[in-house]
Amino acid sequence: MAESDILLEDAALGVTADGEAPTPPDETLLRVTIRPRRRGRRLLVGIGGIAVGLVLVVVGTMVLQDVSAVLRVGLTLAGFGLIYLGADRLGRFLFGEEFETAVWFSVFWLGLITLAAVFADLLPLAESKDVSKTLTTPTLLRPDLFSAHPLGTDRQGLDILGGVVYGARVSLIVSIGAVVIGMIIGGVIGITAGYYRGKTEGVVNVMADSMLAFPPLILLLGMVAVLEPSVRNVTIALGVLGIPTYIRLSRANTMVFAQREFVLAARALGAKDRRVIFRELLPNVALPVVSYGFIVLGALIVAEASLSFLGLSIRRPNPTWGNMIAAGQTDFDRHPHLVFAPGIVLFLTVFALNRVGDRARKLWDPRQSRL
Amino acid sequence: MLRTVGQKLLHLVPVLFLVSLATFFMLELIPGDPAAVILGPDGTPEQYAQLRDEMGLDEPVLERYVSWLGDTVRGDLGRSLVPPVQDVREMIQSRLPVTLELAALAIVMSLALAVPVALYAAYRAGYRFDRTANSFAFGAISVPSFLAALLLVFFLVFHPDIVRWLALIAGLGLTAWLAQRALRLAQEYPAGQGRTRYLALGLGGALLVLLVTLFLWGNWPEFPRQGFVRLTSDEGIWANLRHAFLPALTLALTEAAVFMRLLRSDLISTLQDDFILSAKAKGMPVWRILVRDALRPSSFSLITVAGVALGRLIGGTVIVETIFNLPGMGTMIVDAIGAHDFRVVQAGVLVIAVFYVTLNAIIDISYAYLDPRIRRGRV
Numbered sequence: 021m022a023e024s025d026i027l028l029e030d031a032a033l034g035v036t037a038d039g040e041a042p043t044p045p046d047e048t049l050l051r052v053t054i055r056p057r058r059r060g061r062r063l064l065v066g067i068g069g070i071a072v073g074l075v076l077v078v079v080g081t082m083v084l085q086d087v088s089a090v091l092r093v094g095l096t097l098a099g100f101g102l103i104y105l106g107a108d109r110l111g112r113f114l115f116g117e118e119f120e121t122a123v124w125f126s127v128f129w130l131g132l133i134t135l136a137a138v139f140a141d142l143l144p145l146a147e148s149k150d151v152s153k154t155l156t157t158p159t160l161l162r163p164d165l166f167s168a169h170p171l172g173t174d175r176q177g178l179d180i181l182g183g184v185v186y187g188a189r190v191s192l193i194v195s196i197g198a199v200v201i202g203m204i205i206g207g208v209i210g211i212t213a214g215y216y217r218g219k220t221e222g223v224v225n226v227m228a229d230s231m232l233a234f235p236p237l238i239l240l241l242g243m244v245a246v247l248e249p250s251v252r253n254v255t256i257a258l259g260v261l262g263i264p265t266y267i268r269l270s271r272a273n274t275m276v277f278a279q280r281e282f283v284l285a286a287r288a289l290g291a292k293d294r295r296v297i298f299r300e301l302l303p304n305v306a307l308p309v310v311s312y313g314f315i316v317l318g319a320l321i322v323a324e325a326s327l328s329f330l331g332l333s334i335r336r337p338n339p340t341w342g343n344m345i346a347a348g349q350t351d352f353d354r355h356p357h358l359v360f361a362p363g364i365v366l367f368l369t370v371f372a373l374n375r376v377g378d379r380a381r382k383l384w385d386p387r388q389s390r391l
Numbered sequence: 392m393l394r395t396v397g398q399k400l401l402h403l404v405p406v407l408f409l410v411s412l413a414t415f416f417m418l419e420l421i422p423g424d425p426a427a428v429i430l431g432p433d434g435t436p437e438q439y440a441q442l443r444d445e446m447g448l449d450e451p452v453l454e455r456y457v458s459w460l461g462d463t464v465r466g467d468l469g470r471s472l473v474p475p476v477q478d479v480r481e482m483i484q485s486r487l488p489v490t491l492e493l494a495a496l497a498i499v500m501s502l503a504l505a506v507p508v509a510l511y512a513a514y515r516a517g518y519r520f521d522r523t524a525n526s527f528a529f530g531a532i533s534v535p536s537f538l539a540a541l542l543l544v545f546f547l548v549f550h551p552d553i554v555r556w557l558a559l560i561a562g563l564g565l566t567a568w569l570a571q572r573a574l575r576l577a578q579e580y581p582a583g584q585g586r587t588r589y590l591a592l593g594l595g596g597a598l599l600v601l602l603v604t605l606f607l608w609g610n611w612p613e614f615p616r617q618g619f620v621r622l623t624s625d626e627g628i629w630a631n632l633r634h635a636f637l638p639a640l641t642l643a644l645t646e647a648a649v650f651m652r653l654l655r656s657d658l659i660s661t662l663q664d665d666f667i668l669s670a671k672a673k674g675m676p677v678w679r680i681l682v683r684d685a686l687r688p689s690s691f692s693l694i695t696v697a698g699v700a701l702g703r704l705i706g707g708t709v710i711v712e713t714i715f716n717l718p719g720m721g722t723m724i725v726d727a728i729g730a731h732d733f734r735v736v737q738a739g740v741l742v743i744a745v746f747y748v749t750l751n752a753i754i755d756i757s758y759a760y761l762d763p764r765i766r767r768g769r770v
Contacts, residue, residue, distance in 0.1 A: 090553070229402075230409035233748045234740065235706025238724070242740045245728040246420045322535045326710055329537050330725055345537065349714075352541065353549050363538045371533035 062113045069106025073099045081165050123379050126372035133369055137189040146173075148182025149337045163357045171361045174344075175351060180361050183339035187362060190340045191369070194255045195320040199313050201259030206266025207309055213267070214274025215297055224267060231264040240323060244332045254333050258320050269312055273305045273385075311384040314377030318370045325366055341366045399752050406748055411463070414741045415456050418733055424448075429472055429731045442472065446734075463741070473732040482723060482735065483742055489619060490719040493711070494704035496635055497642035498697055504643065505650035510681045512651070513658035524651065531648035536707070540641040540714045547637060548616050555611050562604025569597035612636075617716035638711040646700050653696055657689040664688075691761060698754035702747040 076099030080092050108121040136143065146168055147153045157177035161169050171180035213224035234242065243257040277283065278301065286300050327333035328342025336343055341362045348358025418425055426442045427434070434442075447455050462469065468479035512521040534542075546554050573593020580586045614637050620630040661667065662685055670680050709721030716722075720739055727735035 226402075226405045226409065230406045230413065233406055233410050233751075234413075234744045235703050235747055237709055238706040238740055238743050241709065241724055241728060242414070242417050242736065243420075245733065245736045246417055248422070318533070325535055326537060329710065330713060332725070332728060342537075345541070349541065352545065356545060359541050359545075363541070367534055367538060370535065371530060374529065374533050 059113065062109045066106045066108075066110030066113055069102045069109065071106075073102030073104075073106060075099070076102060120379065122375055126375040129368055129372045130376065133188050133365075134192065136185045137192050140185045140189055143185065145182035145185060146179035148179045148186060148339055151176050151178065151337070154178055160351065160355050160358075162355075163361065172355075172357050174348065174358055178339075180344070180357065183344050184341070184362050184365050187339045187341040187344060188365070188369075190251065190334055190338065191321050191324055191366075194251060194258060194324050194334075195317050197255040198258035198262055198320050199317050201256065202262025202266045202316070203309065203313060205259075206263040207270045207305070209263075210267040210270030211274045211297060211301060211305060214271035215278055215293070215301060221271070224271070228264040228267045231260075236261055236323065237326065240327060241332070244327060249333050249335060251334060254324060254327065258323060261323065262316055262320065265316060266309065270305055270309050273308050274301055277301055277304045308381070308385040311380035312377065314373045314380055318373035318377065321366070321373070322370055396756050399756050403748065403752050407745065410744050410748065411460055411741065412456075414737050414744070415459055417737060417740070419452070421733070425733065429733065431731070446472070468738040469734055471727075471732050472734050473727075473730045479735055479738045483720070483738060486718055486720050486723050487742070488622070489717055490705055490708050490712070490721065492622065493635060493639055493642065493708050493717070493719065494701055496639040497646060497704055498701050500639055500643035501647035501650055501700075502697065504647040505654060506686075508647075509651045509654035509658060510686070513655045513662060513685075514677065514681055516655075516659050521655075525655075528648035528651050531644050534645065536641055536645065537710045537714060539644055540638070540711050543637050543641055544616060544714070547614050551611060551613070555608065559604060559608050562600060562607070566597045566601040566604065569600060570594060573597065617714075619715075619717045634715075634717075638708070638715045638717060641711050642704055642708065646697075646704070649700070650693060650697065654689060654693045657692055658685055661685045661689040691758065694761065695754055695758050698757075699751060702750040705746055706743045 076095050078099075080095035080099055104121065104125070107125070108119075111119040111121050111124070146157070154173075154177035157169075157173060157179075159173055159175055159177045161167075161173040163170065163172040163180075169179050169181065171184065173179055174183075209224055213221045231239070240257055240261055243260065244254070247253040247257060283296060283300050286296050291300070324333060325340070325342035325345075328335075328340040329346045331343070331346065333342065334340050336347070344362040345359050345366075348355070348362075352359040421428055426439055426446060426448060430438055430442060443449060447458070466480060468483070471477050471479055471482070508524050512524045515521050531539075570593070573590055573596075576593065577586055577590040580589060612633065615634055618634060620626050620634050622628065622631045624631070658681075667680060667685060670684050675684075705720070708717075708719055709725060711717070712719040712721040713725060720743060724736055724739040727733075727739065
């Protein structure tokens with residue numbers, strides 16, 4: 021590597037220290053200057069990418085049937101990649117350079133999963149729970165979109181797509197319930213500690229520290245060891261897991277706001293502590309704390325899936341992403357779709373939650389933006 | 392300095408006390424009679440009476456806690472409640488090394504992966520390599536560990552040929568790229584001593600990559616689907632590493648992504664400091680600035696996070712231990728939960744929590760030691 025490189029890269033070293041920023045400021049600058057020349061090309065790449073990508077996906081999933089699976093999967097993935105690229109260019113063409121394609125895809129995916137989970141009973145899904153109803157269904161079918169079993173069937177002839185949809189329902193109910201529990205209990209304790217400081221804060225800190233003293237999965241294992249695995253109990257256990265995180269989060273945010281002038285003004289006007297907490301602090305603290313919820317949601321979905329994978333959460337016949345993957349493990353040498361169909365859905369959901377959460381935190385967390 | 396250490400240690404006492412309290416009263420959460428739950432429907436009344444006596448369920452709770460705490464502090468964790476009856480301490484002694492080895496190996500592997508990538512990404516912040524590395528890291532963080540483990544098993548154990556071919560293609564591509572870059576730089580560089588050296592270095596690097604690629608292609612390692620060979624066994628360290636590689640890699644992938652993002656953002660802010668500018672003005676080569684000057688002041692938070700990750704991994708190996716069927720702490724706890732052997736669960740959870748808390752305290756203290764800026768004036 022030559023010294024001349026350093027001179028060339030001086031601009032690169034001057035980027036601000038923002039670990040999460042996907043596009044550092046000077047690069048946006050770069051793009052803006054190039055924009056007029058590239059606009060036409062961008063539209064072309066956008067529409068072309070989506071069209072070619074769609075064709076590849078259709079060819080990969082439907083037209084080719086007898087070629088090797090590697091080729092089909094490769095074609096389909098390449099197709100999705102092209103669709104993403106095209107949408108990215110098209111989005112920037114239509115909505116400007118700040119358009120974040122990945123975030124919009126994430127929002128779309130989360131919406132899709134939520135709708136599917138809510139309306140699961142109305143969807144024309146094949147049987148995914150009751151083994152006695154699938155005696156005539158062929159077992160271990162390969163995925164074939166536009167058949168009765170789009171994602172194939174498992175060893176007992178149960179429909180994978182149905183399992184994924186009903187699994188989404190369990191994952192969402194459990195993790196959203198847990199986040200709400202953690203947010204309310206942890207939030208109240210955290211705000212109180214952050215407002216009163218002193219002894220209250222010391223006691224709360226020791227409590228939060230001792231809950232954080234257990235590695236999360238171990239704490240969870242300890243709790244499910246003594247509880248019956250039901251939706252309610254798993255939700256409570258996961259909620260307890262989230263409490264210390266929320267205590268710290270809301271305490272830190274309260275401390276930021278408690279020093280601001282409007283709190284001082286309220287107190288100078290003679291507002292009681294309760295009024296300051298609920299009317300002045302809570303509305304301000306709520307936004308960053310809620311925005312962090314997406315990321316906690318993602319982490320709890322993984323935690324629930326890990327528990328069901330270990331067979332310690334909701335069990336068969338109720339399908340969850342975790343127990344479907346665990347059941348598919350035995351056959352996945354020959355039938356990888358048993359593991360990868362629920363696996364990809366799980367990954368995409370967690371990824372989308374992280375992505376949206378990242379964006380939400382940048383928008384709403386005062387500690388992220390430089391005030 | 393001593394004051395900080397003292398404060399940290401003092402803070403440890405109430406936390407450890409609450410931890411012991413929580414683990415002990417975990418048993419009280421069991422709905423109904425613990426002895427009945429442990430025995431199940433097949434237990435005889437004699438067994439039931441014996442078990443109640445063994446667990447001391449007829450004594451008051453406080454007395455039980457005190458005697459349990461006394462035994463535990465002395466290192467006596469009792470015997471398992473479910474046959475085969477074993478000494479719990481011996482069980483943990485045989486299983487803890489496996490978990491510790493996995494966690495340590497995972498940290499080493501993830502640092503080996505993360506540091507070079509972070510260095511190059513920070514050096515070219517905002518450019519293609521940086522953006523690609525960042526999105527990969529973001530993706531890797533979102534892959535649950537059991538999924539990562541199954542992916543690795545699928546490709547490295549069931550279909551190693553795909554990976555072998557990919558590795559060959561990637562290796563050849565990298566060789567070609569390095570060689571082409573070396574030749575191009577040599578042309579642009581003024582003639583003289585430096586040019587020959589750079590050319591030799593570049594081509595040497597390309598040759599090294601080529602040799603490694605060809606070696607791997609010839610001797611592609613076979614990884615076992617499951618099982619474990621202990622470090623102390625007769626088969627030696629190679630067999631041990633071959634068995635530990637996939638589980639450790641699974642854990643390392645996620646950690647590496649976290650480390651990479653952290654180190655990258657710290658490096659980027661360090662690279663704006665004046666001393667980097669002066670090093671650049673002196674004409675220091677890029678690698679020297681990055682490795683010798685920028686890496687150390689940027690690595691404080693990485694060290695902290697790596698330490699915390701080590702602690703978390705000791706409790707987080709449960710999943711990979713189950714998938715790869717390793718005799719570690721995680722499988723012990725999961726099996727004990729299945730068998731309703733609450734004493735083993737209790738002991739396992741307690742040992743891991745104590746490990747974790749102590750490790751975190753040590754990291755806190757050593758952090759103050761490493762970074763002179765925070766040695767004093769902690770509010």
